Amino acid sequence: MARETNKTNNFFEQVYEIVRQVPEGRVTSYGAIARALGTAGSSRMVGYAMRAASGAHPPIPAHRVVNRVGLLSGKRAFGSPTLMQQLLNNEGVTVVDDKVVDFARVFWDPQSEGDD
């Protein structure tokens, strides 16, 4: 057992999987992911997992994950503080001042992935 010793435990994988489910041009929040995992309140763990997502396989569209106010909290993890913003704009998400415009409009809920 425990053959996944050197593999990330389910927690990170769960977060990665949800982020991978985020459609293009949409964004989600850490709290929404945390709640979808059942770890509501532990939104920090989601953000922590996202930080590791930078070196995850396959690559995770972490630029689609922002905080509760639509702020690009983790833009630093992309190597360039503007890369995350550029990516979002490239996806069709309007971002100004490192913040998502009409956040609620592009917000995507992992629990309501069929909602659009």
Add this chain to the structure above:
DNA sequence: GTGGTGACGTATA
């Protein structure tokens, strides 16, 4: 085994 940290969120003053 212990301590500290953190891409957040909620509660309270």
Add this chain to the structure above:
DNA sequence: GTATACGCCACCA
């Protein structure tokens, strides 16, 4: 409405 404090618990040294 703004400011501050605390809680969450997984990962790293």
